[in-house]
Amino acid sequence: MSGGARRVVITGAGTINSLGHDVASTLAAMREGRCGIGPLNLRDVERLSVQIGGQVRDYDEYAHFNRQQIALYDRFTQFTLLAxxxxxxxxxxxxxxEESEMSGVVLGTAGGGVNTWDENYRTVYEEGKNRVHPFVVPKLMNNAAASHVSMEYNLRGPSFTVATACSSSNHAMGLAFQMIRSGMCRAMLTGGSEAMLCFGGVKAWEGLRVMSKDACRPFSANRNGMVQGEGAAVFVFEEYENARARGAEILCEVAGFGMTADAADIVMPSAQGAERAMRGAMRDAGLTPEQVGYINAHGTGTAANDKSECASVAHVFGAAADRLMISSTKSMHGHLIGGTGAVELLACIMALRDGVIAPTIGYEEPDPECALDVVPNVAREARVEAVLSNAFAFGGLNAVLALRAA
Structure with a gap:
């Protein structure tokens, strides 16, 4: 960290995901080890071989938006605006x-308006129509959510969208952190969103053959793949002195960020790339392995990811790995792809603020290649002073955030 670096804190959080429509209900579900994954409710689900997901239930878009807004907001944008x-x-x-020019929005999404793509492909290819709605492009573009957030809150500084598959929101939040720390911005809205639980979105993932048909069981020897989720989480990142001056409640401090590329394979993870990202985040935050008490793992529940991630954690932490807790909340809310790091940051805040470590549910059989404390099935009370949040994406793009207790 350079001498003139400013401290960055989180002063607001919001979410909607399969565990809850706000932060309080989401954290309550995490504490209880509740599973938000269930049978998918979507058109043509019977044509899918994977019929489960972490779907947002009991959601009525008309309760939140008017008809004109719905014509313009894809589901991923709606989720972002609510969060x-x-x-x-x-x-x-x-x-x-004056403040609006020093504030912006950086959001992550992998797919953007996937529901809009899906619906309009059907209109043209299946129903044979020759015309689509004039708002299709502004509705499906990946930056739609960031643009609508900037308009909603008069954010006139740096505003854009990051798309790095499953690391998208961690990259977005890391960049927002760096902009505030450098003095470029005073405050940023940041996080991520994804809504690809539609026929085409699930069918595309089926093709990879990495999906489970029954459950997400990270680190368990009988794990058999990942499960998709949907939703969003958005945070207010703010310069510390600014937050203190206005008497804001500080949820935690964003202390460091590391990002690397495996430069190896488009889908297979590399333990070395993950290692370098974790070391980079800790170095940036000035943390030693002994100071980090918890890692929110990428933990997708695939054979390759979990084994590779555990190897990299064991290598980075050495002897300190024995007292480290690591869990994957994807077991509860599913893999939100570009939005996943944002929702998982809530578990990191809960660990730092409330002293509650979210569990890895669905854990049934120990795997000797995942021989870490994965907080199996039941949440744990434990005080931690610093945590890491891991995201490792297809394409070998890794992003790790380091956070400290306020």
């Missing part, structure tokens, strides 16, 4: 003209 609304309310921050 941003919660984060802004908790933070209490406001953006006057």
């Amino acid at each position: 941003a609304r919660q984060a802004m309310a908790q933070s209490g921050i406001s953006f006057t003209d």
Whole structure:
């Protein structure tokens, strides 16, 4: 960290995902080890071989948006706006003209408006129609959510979308952190969103043959693949002195960020790339392995990821790995692809603020290649001063955030 570096804190959080429609209900579900994965409710589900997912249930778009907005907002944008609304309310921050030019929004998504793509391909190819809605492009573009958030809250500084598959929201949050730390910005709305639980979205993932048909069981010897989820989480990242001056409640401090590329394989993870990202985040935060008490793992439940991730953690932490807790909340909410790191950051905040470590549920058989403390099945009370949040994406793109207790 350079001498002039500013401290960055989180002052607001919001979410909607398969565990809950806000932060309180999501954290309650994580504490209880509740599973948000269940049978998919979508058109043509009987044509899918994978029929489960972490779907957002009991969601009525008309309860939140009017008809004109719905014509313009894909599901991933709707989720983002709802999460941003919660984060802004908790933070209490406001953006006057001067502040708005020093504030922006960086969000992650892998697919953007996948539901919009899916519906309009059907319109043209299946139903044979020759015309689509004039808003299809602004609805499906990956930056739609970031643009609508910037308009909603008058954010006129750096605003854009990051698309790095399953690392998208960690990359987005890491960049937002760096912009505030460098003095470029005072505050940022950041996080990520994904909504690809539609026929085409699931069918595409089926093709990879990495999906489970029954459950997500990270680190368990009988794991058999990942399960998709959907939803969003958005946070207010803010310069520490600014937050303190306005009396904001500080949820935790963002302390460091590491990102690397495996430069190896488009789908197979590399333990070395993950290692370098974790070491980079700790070095950036000035943390030793002994100070990190918990890692929210990428933990997808595939044979390759979990084995590779455990090897990299064991290598980075050495003797300190014996007292380290590591869990994958994807076992509960599914893999939100580009939005996953954002929802998982909530588990990191819970660990630092409440002293509760979210469990890895669905854990049935120990795997000698995943011989770490994976907090199996039941949440644990434990005080930790620093945590890491891992995201390792297809394409070999890795992003790790380091956070400290406020």
